[in-house]
Every structure is written in structure tokens, then in C-alpha cells.
Amino acid sequence: MGDHAPVSGPVPWKRADHTGAKHDIYRRYLERWFPILLAGSNAYPSATYAEGFAGPGVYEGGEPGSPIIAIQALLDKVRDPIPVVKMIFVDDDLRCIDTLNKQLTLKFPTRPRSAETLRVKVKAGTCVERLEPELDAMQAWGQPILAVLDSWGNVPVTYRLLERLARNQSSEVIITLGTQSFIRFVSKLGPEADEVFGGDPSWRQINTMATGQAKRQHILTCYRQTLARAGFKYLLDFELIDTRGESLYLVFGTNHRRGLEKMKDSVWEVDRVYGVGFRDPRDEQAQTLFELIDPVLAPLARLLLNRLKTAPPSGMRVEELRNFALFETVYRPEHVIRTLADLRADGRISSDETRIFRRSMVRLAG
Ligand SMILES: C[S@@+](CC[C@H](N)C(=O)[O-])C[C@H]1O[C@@H](n2cnc3c(N)ncnc32)[C@H](O)[C@@H]1O
Known part of the structure; x- marks a missing residue:
């Protein structure tokens, strides 16, 4: 086998x-x-x-x-x-x-x-x-x-x-x-x-x-x-x-x-x-992460967006998303803020503060 x-x-x-x-x-x-x-x-x-x-x-x-x-x-x-x-x-x-x-x-x-x-x-x-x-x-x-x-x-x-x-x-x-x-x-x-x-x-x-x-x-x-x-x-x-x-x-x-x-x-x-x-077996596009020094964050971005879909309108705390990454994905908590910052720059999510911290709240844009 x-x-x-x-x-x-x-x-x-x-x-x-x-x-x-x-x-x-x-x-x-x-x-x-x-x-x-x-x-x-x-x-x-x-x-x-x-x-x-x-x-x-x-x-x-x-x-x-x-x-x-x-x-x-x-x-x-x-x-x-x-x-x-x-x-x-x-x-x-x-x-x-x-x-x-x-x-x-x-x-x-x-x-x-x-x-x-x-x-x-x-x-x-x-x-x-x-x-x-x-x-x-x-x-x-x-x-x-x-x-x-x-x-x-x-x-x-x-x-x-x-x-x-x-x-x-x-x-x-x-x-x-x-x-x-x-x-x-x-x-x-x-x-x-x-x-x-x-x-x-x-x-x-x-x-x-x-x-x-x-x-x-x-x-x-x-x-x-x-x-x-x-x-x-x-x-x-x-x-x-x-x-x-x-x-x-x-x-x-x-x-x-x-x-x-x-x-x-x-x-x-x-x-x-x-x-x-x-x-990550849960990534819907089954994208392979070959470069580990500069990791491909697109699958994590998809997983975070999916997670945010089920969050209340006020959004979720970044710390919770860091735990989600640790417990539910192949990614490390350290990858989360970087990915969220990219998602915000692309207008996919919003947050209350100009910088994203662990305590910040984030939610889907629009
Ligand atoms: C993937 S290899 C193990 C490789 C080893 N762990 C390594 O990393 O160097 C699988 C081994 O399981 C043994 N094997 C297959 N079925 C088995 C069973 N039901 N019980 C015990 N050993 C089994 C095979 O003989 C083979 O040596």
C-alpha cells in the first residue's frame, strides 16, 4: 500500500x-x-x-x-x-x-x-x-x-x-x-x-x-x-x-x-x-506551501476569511484568530497579524485601529 x-x-x-x-x-x-x-x-x-x-x-x-x-x-x-x-x-x-x-x-x-x-x-x-x-x-x-x-x-x-x-x-x-x-x-x-x-x-x-x-x-x-x-x-x-x-x-x-x-x-x-x-487539508484550493522561509499566506487568508464569516457583526479579536490558526490550521499564530494586515490592505476586512494588534477586533469588510 x-x-x-x-x-x-x-x-x-x-x-x-x-x-x-x-x-x-x-x-x-x-x-x-x-x-x-x-x-x-x-x-x-x-x-x-x-x-x-x-x-x-x-x-x-x-x-x-x-x-x-x-x-x-x-x-x-x-x-x-x-x-x-x-x-x-x-x-x-x-x-x-x-x-x-x-x-x-x-x-x-x-x-x-x-x-x-x-x-x-x-x-x-x-x-x-x-x-x-x-x-x-x-x-x-x-x-x-x-x-x-x-x-x-x-x-x-x-x-x-x-x-x-x-x-x-x-x-x-x-x-x-x-x-x-x-x-x-x-x-x-x-x-x-x-x-x-x-x-x-x-x-x-x-x-x-x-x-x-x-x-x-x-x-x-x-x-x-x-x-x-x-x-x-x-x-x-x-x-x-x-x-x-x-x-x-x-x-x-x-x-x-x-x-x-x-x-x-x-x-x-x-x-x-x-x-x-x-x-493544509482544510484549504479548499489545496494550495501547496513550498516556501517556508517566506510562507505562502494565501491559504491562511482563505481560512481566516471563512472563520470571520461565522463571527458576530462586531467581529473577532485577533488573539482568537491566532488561537484558531494554532489549533485548527497548519499555520503558526505568528502568521496571523501579517495575513490580516494584507487582507485589510486589500479591503477584505476592517479593524478599528490603524495597526492590527493581538487585542484588535477585525471583521469582514462591507
Ligand atoms: C512506513 S514503514 C516504517 C518506516 C519507519 N517508521 C521509518 O520511518 O524508518 C512501515 C513498516 O510497517 C511494517 N508493517 C506493516 N504492517 C504491519 C503491522 N500490521 N504491524 C507491524 N508492522 C507492520 C512493515 O514491515 C514496514 O517495515
């Missing part, structure tokens, strides 16, 4: 462009996540990094896979003595398990931390069957868990696990979702596909939709709702698009505003060498 190696293809496989960008985001986020949880004044005694679809830890061209990136981020950012860090890597392909074990020895020939403070487990099996029992066995619950569920896009994960993670102390998920197989096989897929959406079959309404774009958006919306129902208060979802137009949809769920802000920072800082752009 998806744009990667077929299940029966070689291990390791060639790294797709958007995988490079995805790894860059993982690394940037983990370099923030580990120190916040483990090195700050409110450090937790332990935290767990869990992957349900770990892969072989290396790509055909020698690039590191996500398990290696995670361990390296920990070593680079949290110095000894560290609290206990547990890592669990599950994959159902024995070739991946074997290659990952070899990569771990190759990349970390001497144990970088004591066996007590860094516990790394590699387990063969499906995510559904192995991940939760391993988290139980490692006594991960009750302390923060970051679960990276990077399947080929079909997300074979139980809803129960998502709910359990959402309820667990300071826990977060990063999930990869592909829409192609859901769209292509909608009439063939059985209840296991509904389970991806928490048992809700609404995603099947794509059957009645005319365009690929509408179907894609519907699936993404359903998935976002699934994570919200599972209990994640804040979600950040976006598509990574490579130069060939292939896209990968990532969803991040957390219960902490700071987690959301840090993930958003990681996404906007992604290295441009990958030539990968972003798209």
Missing part, C-alpha cells in the same frame, strides 16, 4: 522524498520532546518512545530509519544522568526486525547509556498484537508515551490503543495515514477498515463523492474526528507533498498546547533540501 516498497519488496527500500522530510520533522520534534519531559525542572522519572511499525532502521541509500533517529535525538539532547527511557520497536516483517537489530549494533556499538537508564526492545509481531502487551510489560503506562504509528498508510491500529494513549499522562501520537487504499478499496474493505475510524463507517460516504479531492478530504476529516473522539484535545494534521505530487498525511495528537506548539515549530523548520511542501 502507499508509495513505498510493496510488502514483498526488498528490505531495506529506497527512501521517498517525503520520508526524508518526515524524518526531519520527527528528529526536530524528538529533540524537543525528550528534554522537555526528561531534563526540565519538572522532569518525569521515565518516558517511553514506542513504534508500532518500526521498519529496518536504514534505507537503501544508508539513511537512518526512525528508530535510529529517535535514539540519536535522545543522546544528543539529554545528557547523563538521564531518567529511565524505554523504547519499544515492533514490526511484523522478520527481515525488518533482523536488519534493525543489526543497525542498532552498528550505529551504537558501545552501549551509550546504562542498561538501567536506556531500555531498548525490538519485537516481531503486528502492531495490534504486540505493541500494547509490550507497553504493559515495560510498565510504560502512567508515565509519558510518544507512540509513532507509521504504517504504510492503512493504520492497522486498535482504537482502544488510541484511547488508552489519549488518557495516559502526557502521551502523544504521530500517525501516518494514506488515503489511496481507502478510496480504491472502499467496497472491498471490511470491518477492520471501520476499526481504523473507531468503528464509525462514515468514511464510506466517499462512495457518493464525485472528485478525488472531496474523497481525500472526507477521509482526512473522519480520521481527525477519530483521534478527537479517542480523547486527543489538540491535533495537528498536514500533508507532505513531494515534487512528483505524492502525498503523505501526518496526524499528531496531544493533550498539551506546548506539544502542539513544538510540533508546529518542527514542521515549519523542516529542511527545504527535501523539496517537500505542505498542504
Whole structure:
């Protein structure tokens, strides 16, 4: 499924462009996540990094896979003595398990931390069957868990696990979702596909939709709702698009505003060498944001105008729109005032003051 190696293809496989960008985001986020949880004044005694679809830890061209990136981020950012860090890597392909074990020895020939403070487990099996029992066995619950569920896009994960993670102390998920197989096989897929959406079959309404774009958006919306129902208060979802137009949809769920802000920072800082752009799944024109230094603000302008349509006649406070951008779009709060100033210069909105501040009120013009 998806744009990667077929299940029966070689291990390791060639790294797709958007995988490079995805790894860059993982690394940037983990370099923030580990120190916040483990090195700050409110450090937790332990935290767990869990992957349900770990892969072989290396790509055909020698690039590191996500398990290696995670361990390296920990070593680079949290110095000894560290609290206990547990890592669990599950994959159902024995070739991946074997290659990952070899990569771990190759990349970390001497144990970088004591066996007590860094516990790394590699387990063969499906995510559904192995991940939760391993988290139980490692006594991960009750302390923060970051679960990276990077399947080929079909997300074979139980809803129960998502709910359990959402309820667990300071826990977060990063999930990869592909829409192609859901769209292509909608009439063939059985209840296991509904389970991806928490048992809700609404995603099947794509059957009645005319365009690929509408179907894609519907699936993404359903998935976002699934994570919200599972209990994640804040979600950040976006598509990574490579130069060939292939896209990968990532969803991040957390219960902490700071987690959301840090993930958003990681996404906007992604290295441009990958030539990968972003798209906000809610932008009606599906415009790709390739230039991140000088971001394309047109999609945000459209989203803000839409939001203002439902505001009272007095308008909305800019601070509220900043929160809207943080919680409901791929944009950062810092992008909002600039965009509003442009919209005002174009006569699309009005405000009471000559400059736009966080406390200003803005409304649709006319
Ligand atoms: C996209 S790759 C993972 C890439 C890896 N996370 C990385 O970024 O380096 C997906 C992996 O999931 C494994 N896989 C597929 N279905 C699985 C399942 N049901 N349970 C566990 N692993 C599965 C495949 O063998 C493959 O290694």
C-alpha cells in the first residue's frame, strides 16, 4: 500500500522524498520532546518512545530509519544522568526486525547509556498484537508515551490503543495515514477498515463523492474526528507533498498546547533540501506551501476569511484568530497579524485601529 516498497519488496527500500522530510520533522520534534519531559525542572522519572511499525532502521541509500533517529535525538539532547527511557520497536516483517537489530549494533556499538537508564526492545509481531502487551510489560503506562504509528498508510491500529494513549499522562501520537487504499478499496474493505475510524463507517460516504479531492478530504476529516473522539484535545494534521505530487498525511495528537506548539515549530523548520511542501487539508484550493522561509499566506487568508464569516457583526479579536490558526490550521499564530494586515490592505476586512494588534477586533469588510 502507499508509495513505498510493496510488502514483498526488498528490505531495506529506497527512501521517498517525503520520508526524508518526515524524518526531519520527527528528529526536530524528538529533540524537543525528550528534554522537555526528561531534563526540565519538572522532569518525569521515565518516558517511553514506542513504534508500532518500526521498519529496518536504514534505507537503501544508508539513511537512518526512525528508530535510529529517535535514539540519536535522545543522546544528543539529554545528557547523563538521564531518567529511565524505554523504547519499544515492533514490526511484523522478520527481515525488518533482523536488519534493525543489526543497525542498532552498528550505529551504537558501545552501549551509550546504562542498561538501567536506556531500555531498548525490538519485537516481531503486528502492531495490534504486540505493541500494547509490550507497553504493559515495560510498565510504560502512567508515565509519558510518544507512540509513532507509521504504517504504510492503512493504520492497522486498535482504537482502544488510541484511547488508552489519549488518557495516559502526557502521551502523544504521530500517525501516518494514506488515503489511496481507502478510496480504491472502499467496497472491498471490511470491518477492520471501520476499526481504523473507531468503528464509525462514515468514511464510506466517499462512495457518493464525485472528485478525488472531496474523497481525500472526507477521509482526512473522519480520521481527525477519530483521534478527537479517542480523547486527543489538540491535533495537528498536514500533508507532505513531494515534487512528483505524492502525498503523505501526518496526524499528531496531544493533550498539551506546548506539544502542539513544538510540533508546529518542527514542521515549519523542516529542511527545504527535501523539496517537500505542505498542504493544509482544510484549504479548499489545496494550495501547496513550498516556501517556508517566506510562507505562502494565501491559504491562511482563505481560512481566516471563512472563520470571520461565522463571527458576530462586531467581529473577532485577533488573539482568537491566532488561537484558531494554532489549533485548527497548519499555520503558526505568528502568521496571523501579517495575513490580516494584507487582507485589510486589500479591503477584505476592517479593524478599528490603524495597526492590527493581538487585542484588535477585525471583521469582514462591507
Ligand atoms: C512506513 S514503514 C516504517 C518506516 C519507519 N517508521 C521509518 O520511518 O524508518 C512501515 C513498516 O510497517 C511494517 N508493517 C506493516 N504492517 C504491519 C503491522 N500490521 N504491524 C507491524 N508492522 C507492520 C512493515 O514491515 C514496514 O517495515
